[in-house]
Amino acid sequence: MSAVDASATGTARTHATAATARASRGRRLVARSRLAYVRGRLRVLGVVAPRAAGAEAFALWCTLPGGSGRRKDDRPSAGEVVELTAPRGGRVVAESWGEGPVVYLVHGWGGWRGQLGAFVAPLVDAGHRVVAFDAPGHGDSDPSVLGPRRGTLVEVMEAFEVVGARFGDAAAVVAHSMGTTAASMVLRAGTLRADRLVLVAPNHDFADILADFARTLRLPVRVQRQLRAALEEFAGRSLSDFDLAPLGADGQLPQTLVVHDRRDKETPFAVGERVATAWPTATLVTTDGLGHQRVLRDAATIELVVRDVTGPRDA
Structure with missing residues (x-):
């Protein structure tokens, strides 16, 4: 391969790396925006409709991860x-x-x-x-x-x-x-x-998992109680x-x-x-x-x- 070819290949790799980094930053921004929206929504629901907030938190808890x-x-x-x-x-x-x-x-x-x-x-x-x-x-x-x-x-x-x-x-x-x-x-x-x-x-x-989940979503205490009650009702037993x-x-x-x-x-x-x-x-x-x-x-x-x-x- 000539020096020109090597240079072109290196430039292409640099552009590809930069594009990958931009895409990764974009995904992080979207994820942060979604998280901020969910936090805000659950905070408001926790005040005006705690049961609805608990049901929504339950649905999020049961959502399977990607990857x-x-x-x-x-x-x-x-x-x-x-x-x-x-x-x-x-x-x-x-x-x-x-x-x-x-x-x-x-x-x-x-x-x-x-x-x-x-x-x-x-x-x-x-x-x-x-x-x-x-x-x-x-x-x-x-x-x-x-x-x-x-x-x-x-x-x-x-x-x-x-x-x-x-x-x-x-x-x-x-x-x-x-x-x-x-x-x-x-x-x-x-x-x-x-x-x-x-x-x-x-x-x-599960107490640790629930605490991590609550911290991530910044769930108010009464929404946490609603979520735990919904989980235990579905399971038919205590989380412990x-x-x-x-x-x-x-x-x-x-x-x-x-x-x-x-x-x-x-x-x-x-x-x-x-x-x-x-x-x-x-x-x-x-x-x-x-x-x-x-x-x-x-x-x-x-x-x-x-x-x-x-x-x-x-x-």
Whole structure:
């Protein structure tokens, strides 16, 4: 390539970089404007119509996050797809690969089954049938009862129970982020049994999540109360019932591997430490630099999880 060609290429790259930076700044400005509008609207509603403000906050809480990381597809190939019926109506899409003792993969908030696809081939090679599914509102399943682009933890749990009824008890469950709470709740309820449990980047307690949400939207106290009441009414139980650390503190959940990255920006590393300390059945494994999503594709982490799932059981 000539010097002129090199210069032209460099100029084009500079222009492309500048255009990308401008687009990124534009998106940030739009996001800030939207947030300012929502804050202002909820502040006014909190004064004149607290119930309406609570309902609007509830809808925002149940809105699924975007982001390409949650839509990555790491499945090695297409598996056998089945469609099941969710308790509140609509299709739950499940996919399976291989034969042998079942290992379930449970995605997190805003994710889908392909996000944990890197675990499929190693687990199949180790002699397992791997089953993954999309909760209502996620992936290829039908929308939540709350409508498109919405979801609830309760519906994730219900979908897991439906899939578990179809494929049976498990050798292991591997769950990510908010899916760790869904999986732990289902196992705790006894509707599905598993010999092993793997919690990758477990989520915070719901009081902490609610506090972060309220700070972000600057919700007045009475709107926060309305939101909490709406959440508990939908779930049919207290939000504190979903806190992970107490769920397995009595040793009634299976032998558990907790995997958490020190630089996770979505769920603090301290959460994984707290769960591993509270559960007598749990062991903590720490990674560094993989964050919240890349940990699901890291070869060393996957090897560790497969080794744990396939290792000898405690007497």
